[in-house]
Amino acid sequence: MRKSLNELYKYRELLYTLAQRDIKVRYKQSVMGFLWAILMPVLIVMAGMLVRYAYAIASSKPLDRADIVGVAVKSVPWAFLVSSVRFGCNSLVGNSNLVTKIYFPKEIFPMAAVLASLFDFVVASAALLILLVALRTSWSIYLFWVPALLLNIVFLAAGIGMVVSAASLFFRDVKYIVEVVLTFGIFFTPVFYDVGMLGNKGKWLLLNPVAPILEGLSACIAHQRPPQLAWIAYSLGFATVVFLGGYFFFKHLEPAFAESI
Amino acid sequence: MSDCAVRMDQVYKKFRKGEVYNSLRDLIPALTGRMFRQQELSASDKREFWALRDISFEVKRGQAFGIIGPNGAGKSTMLKLLSRIMKPTRGTFNLEGRCSALIELGAGFHPDLTGRENIFLYGAILGMTKREIAARFDDMVDFSGLAEFIDTPVKRYSSGMYTRLGFAVASHVNPDVLLVDEVLSVGDQAFQNQCVARMKEVIRNGATVLFVSHNLKTISEFCTRCLMLERGRAVMTGPANEVISTYLKGPSTAHLLEAGSKPVAISKVRVRNQRGECARFESGETAWIDIELTARERSPKLSVTVYLVDNEGQFIFHSSTQRLGLGTFTLEPGDRFECTFELKLNLVSGLYGVAVTVYRYDIQTAYDRWDPATTIHVSWDEDVRGFANCFPKVIRQEIHKASEAASVAGEGAPPVPQDVERTG
Numbered sequence: 001m002r003k004s005l006n007e008l009y010k011y012r013e014l015l016y017t018l019a020q021r022d023i024k025v026r027y028k029q030s031v032m033g034f035l036w037a038i039l040m041p042v043l044i045v046m047a048g049m050l051v052r053y054a055y056a057i058a059s060s061k062p063l064d065r066a067d068i069v070g071v072a073v074k075s076v077p078w079a080f081l082v083s084s085v086r087f088g089c090n091s092l093v094g095n096s097n098l099v100t101k102i103y104f105p106k107e108i109f110p111m112a113a114v115l116a117s118l119f120d121f122v123v124a125s126a127a128l129l130i131l132l133v134a135l136r137t138s139w140s141i142y143l144f145w146v147p148a149l150l151l152n153i154v155f156l157a158a159g160i161g162m163v164v165s166a167a168s169l170f171f172r173d174v175k176y177i178v179e180v181v182l183t184f185g186i187f188f189t190p191v192f193y194d195v196g197m198l199g200n201k202g203k204w205l206l207l208n209p210v211a212p213i214l215e216g217l218s219a220c221i222a223h224q225r226p227p228q229l230a231w232i233a234y235s236l237g238f239a240t241v242v243f244l245g246g247y248f249f250f251k252h253l254e255p256a257f258a259e260s261i
Numbered sequence: 262m263s264d265c266a267v268r269m270d271q272v273y274k275k276f277r278k279g280e281v282y283n284s285l286r287d288l289i290p291a292l293t294g295r296m297f298r299q300q301e302l303s304a305s306d307k308r309e310f311w312a313l314r315d316i317s318f319e320v321k322r323g324q325a326f327g328i329i330g331p332n333g334a335g336k337s338t339m340l341k342l343l344s345r346i347m348k349p350t351r352g353t354f355n356l357e358g359r360c361s362a363l364i365e366l367g368a369g370f371h372p373d374l375t376g377r378e379n380i381f382l383y384g385a386i387l388g389m390t391k392r393e394i395a396a397r398f399d400d401m402v403d404f405s406g407l408a409e410f411i412d413t414p415v416k417r418y419s420s421g422m423y424t425r426l427g428f429a430v431a432s433h434v435n436p437d438v439l440l441v442d443e444v445l446s447v448g449d450q451a452f453q454n455q456c457v458a459r460m461k462e463v464i465r466n467g468a469t470v471l472f473v474s475h476n477l478k479t480i481s482e483f484c485t486r487c488l489m490l491e492r493g494r495a496v497m498t499g500p501a502n503e504v505i506s507t508y509l510k511g512p513s514t515a516h517l518l519e520a521g522s523k524p525v526a527i528s529k530v531r532v533r534n535q536r537g538e539c540a541r542f543e544s545g546e547t548a549w550i551d552i553e554l555t556a557r558e559r560s561p562k563l564s565v566t567v568y569l570v571d572n573e574g575q576f577i578f579h580s581s582t583q584r585l586g587l588g589t590f591t592l593e594p595g596d597r598f599e600c601t602f603e604l605k606l607n608l609v610s611g612l613y614g615v616a617v618t619v620y621r622y623d624i625q626t627a628y629d630r631w632d633p634a635t636t637i638h639v640s641w642d643e644d645v646r647g648f649a650n651c652f653p654k655v656i657r658q659e660i661h662k663a664s665e666a667a668s669v670a671g672e673g674a675p676p677v678p679q680d681v682e683r684t685g
Contacts, residue, residue: 010388017385025373101365102386103345173284258346259276260283 004251008105015108019115022087026116037120038127040083044075044191051192069137070222074191074214076124077150081157081210082182084117088161089178092169092257099169100258107250110161114154132221140224149216149227152239156209159242162250170253170260190214206231209238265357266438266469267320267343272352274313274338274493312338314493316352320471320486325464327472327480327501329508330490339490340364340473343440358437361387363444366427372416376407376426379415383430397433404459405429425452432459438469443476454646457482477505478572481612481638502638506540509614509636523629525560525592525619529553530634532615542606544641544650550602552617554629556592562622564589567602570614570633577613577648578604581620589622607650608639 008015026036048071056063091109092099099106168174186192189210195202205211206228212235216227282288313335320326330336341347342354344362369386370379380401384394402408405425407418415423428444441460460483464470472480480487480501487504489497497504531551533539542548552565564583571577582600583589592598614633621628641650 013390014385014388017382017391021371021374021378021382024378025371028373097365097368098386100341100346101344101368102362103360104386104388171283171285171288173286177285255348258341 004105008107011104011108014104015112015115018108018112019119022112022116023119026120034123037123041076041079041124041128044079044186045072048072048075048192055193055197065135065137066222069132069135070194070218071192072128072131073217073221076121076128077153077214077217078186078189078191078210079124080117080121081153082185083120084114084157085160085164085178086182087113087117088157089164089168089175091161092165093172093175093261096261099261106254106257107162107247110165110250111158113165114158114161117157118154137221138224140220142220142224142226145216145220145227149213149220149232152232152236153210153213155243156213156235156239159239159244159246162246163242166250166253166257169257185210194218206234209235209242211235264322265319265355266322266324267326267357267471268318268353268355269342270317270353270355272313272316272342272349272354273311274335274342274347275309275350276312276338277309312493313342313349313490316490316495318488318495318498320469322357322469323464323467324486325470325472325484327474327484327487327504328490329475329477329480329487329505330496331475333492334490335493336473336475336490338493340440340442343471343473356438359388360438360440361431361434361436362440362442363428363431364440364442366431366444367415367423368427370415370423370427373414375414376411376418379426380411380430383427384434387431387434388436389434401429401433404433404455421449421452428452428456428459432456432463435463435466436468438471439463441470441472441474443474476572477509477612481505482610502541505612506636506638509612509633524558525554525556525563525621525628527552527617527619527629527631527634528555528597530615530617530631532635532637540636541638541640544606544608544610544639545652546606548604548606548637550604550615550617552600552602554592554598554619556596556598557594559591559593560621560628561591562589563592563598563628564620564622565598565600566618566620567604568614568616568618568632569604569608570616571648572612576616577608583620583622606637606639607652609645609647609650610640611638613637613639 027034049068052063052067052071056067088110091113092106095109099109164174164178168178188205189208190202190205191214195205195211195215198205206215212228212231216232219225219227282291316339318326328336328339338347340362342349343356344360344364345356367379367383369383371382374382380398381391381394385391389397402411405422405428407422407426407429410418410422415426418426431444444456460470464483470483472484474480484501486499487501488495489504489508497507529552531538533549533551534542534546539548550567552567554563554565564581566579566581566584568576569578580602590598613636615635615637616630616632617634618630618632619628620626643653645651645653
C-alpha cells in the first residue's frame with residue numbers, strides 16, 4: 001500500500017501531464033473552446049429551471065430566486081460527476097496501447113480523467129459565480145462548507161472512476177451500463193428537485209451518496225443554511241469507502257490488465 | 262548492493278488460453294450454466310499454457326544482454342515481465358534502478374498535440390519529470406531533426422517523422438536499465454545508423470541494456486552475453502556469438518534427420534581458418550569451407566554451390582564447383598564426395614550465413630539445400646558499411662577555401678583543379 005502510494009507520488013507529474021493532455025485535446029478539437037466546459041452545465045441548469053417552472057405552475061407556488069440558484073448550484077457538480085465517471089470509464093480501454101506497453105501506476109488514468117473534468121468544473125463554476133452575483137445571492141458563514149462538500153464529490157468521482165475503468169477493461173459492456181446509470185441517475189438524485197419536495201419519503205433519496213452533497217451545497221449557497229450534518233457524515237463515509245475500496249480493487253486487478261485488455 | 266542490474270530466478274509465466282469472457286453478457290450465462298454442469302469447470306482449468314518456464318539469468322550492471330529466440334519462444338512475454346507490465350506466475354524477478362523501454366515508439370503520442378507537447382507527454386509517460394524533459398528538450402529535437410515541425414500537430418507527421426520523434430524522446434530518458442525490442446530496425450538507413458550510434462552512446466554511458474529481438478545483427482553488434490529462448494525455456498546462456506551460432510545452427514539437426522531420403526545429401530559443412538574450425542574471422546581473412554556429400558542413388562551432372570547470406574537473407578555471394586571451372590561430377594550409390602572452397606572474406610562486419618546446395622544440371626534440380634549450414638562472424642575495426650570491404654584509407658583531404666579561390670579569380674585566372682581531366 002505504502003509502496004504503491006510512493007510510486008503514485010513519483011509519477012505525479014504524469015498525472016498532471018495526462019490531465020493536461022485531455023484538457024488540451026478537448027479544447028483543441030472543439031471550435032467553441034472554453035464554452036465546451038459550460039455547455040453541459042448550462043443545458044442541465046436550463047432543464048432544471050424548466051422542471052422547476054412546471055412544478056411552480058402545478059403547485060401554484062411562485063418560483064423564487066433561491067430555487068433557481070439551488071438548481072444551478074446542484075447542476076454544476078452533477079455535471080462534473082457525470083463527466084469524470086464517463087471519461088474515467090473509458091480511460092483504460094481508450095489508452096490500451098499505453099496500458100500494454102509501458103509501466104506506470106495505471107490508476108493515473110481514471111485520476112487524470114477526474115482532474116481534467118475538475119478543470120471543466122472550475123471553468124463552469126466561474127460562470128456560475130457570475131450568475132450568483134447577477135442574482136445578488138447573499139453570503140453566509142456556511143460557505144465554508146463548500147470546499148469540504150466539493151472534496152467529498154471529488155473523492156466519490158475518483159473512487160467510482162477507478163472501479164468502472166477497471167471493470168470496463170475486463171467486461172466491455174460495463175460502459176453501456178455506466179452510460180445508462182449516468183443518464184437516468186439524474187432522476188434519482190435531487191438535482192432538479194429538492195428532497196424536501198417529497199415530504200418524509202424524501203429521506204430515502206438521501207441514501208444516494210451524491211444527494212447529501214448536492215443538498216448541502218444548495219443549503220449553504222442558495223438558502224444560507226447549514227447542511228444536514230448526519231447525512232454529510234454518511235456521504236463522506238460512503239465516499240471514503242468507495243475511494244479506498246476502489247483503489248484496492250483497482251490495484252488488485254492491475255497486474256492482469258495487460259493480459260486482459 | 263550487488264553488481265546485478267537484472268536478475269530472474271526460476272521465473273514461470275502461465276497464460277490461460279481458450280474462452281475468455283470479456284463482456285458481462287457472455288459471463289453471466291456462462292456462470293449460471295456452469296453451476297449446473299460442474300464437469301465443465303475442470304475442463305476449462307486445463308486450457309492453460311506456460312509461456313515461460315524456469316527462466317533464470319542475471320545481467321551485470323553496464324552489460325548489454327540479448328534475448329533471442331524464434332517466434333513464439335516467449336520473447337514478448339519476457340519483455341512484458343521485464344518492463345513490469347505483467348507479473349510472473351512463479352519465481353522472483355529483480356530490477357535495480359530506473360527502467361525504461363525503447364519499445365513501441367510513440368505509443369503515448371496524441372495526434373492532435375504538437376511535437377513539442379508530445380515530447381513532454383511521452384517523456385512523462387516514460388517517467389521523466391518536467392524539469393528533466395526541459396533540460397534535454399533541445400537534444401531530443403536536435404536528434405529527431407524535426408526542429409522546424411516541432412509546433413505542428415503530429416497527425417500531420419509522416420510515419421518516419423513519428424518514429425524519429427519517438428526514438429529521440431525514448432533514447433534520452435537515461436535510465437539505469439533500458440529495454441530495446443525491434444525498434445532499431447525502423448526508419449531509413451541514415452536514421453538506423455543514427456539510432457545505432459545513439460545506442461552505443463547509451464551503453465558507453467554505463468546503462469544496462471537488454472535487447473529482445475530476432476534481429477541477430479543488432480544483438481551481435483551490441484551484446485556481450487545472450488540468452489536463447491525456445492518454447493518458453495532458456496536453452497542457452499553465454500557469450501553472444503556462441504549463442505547466436507547455436508541459434509542459427511538450430512535447424513541444422515533437422516536437416517540431417519531428413520537427409521536420408523535424398524538421392525544426394527550434404528552430410529557435412531565445416532568452416533575453418535588456418536588453425537582449425539572457426540566461426541569468427543577478421544575481415545580479409547581466408548576461410549576454408551569443407552563440404553561432404555553422400556550419394557544414395559546414381560546421380561550425374563552434379564555441382565556444389567556455396568552461398569554467403571547476410572542478415573536479411575540476401576545472397577551476397579555465391580559460386581559453384583561447376584562455375585569455378587571444375588565441370589560437373591557423377592556419384593554412384595554409396596559414394597562420398599568431398600570438396601573445399603577457399604574464400605577471402607572481404608566483407609564488412611556482421612554475421613553471415615553459409616549455405617550450400619547440390620545441383621543436378623541435366624534435370625535442373627537442387628538435390629539438397631542446407632541454408633544456413635553454419636554462421637560466421639566477420640569483424641573489422643574501421644567503420645565501413647555496405648557489403649564488401651574495400652579496405653579503404655583516406656590518403657588525401659584538402660579544403661579549398663572559397664575566399665582564396667575568389668582572390669585567385671580576382672587576378673583573372675579561373676581556378677581549374679589540376680587533377681581533373683576534362684574531356685570534350
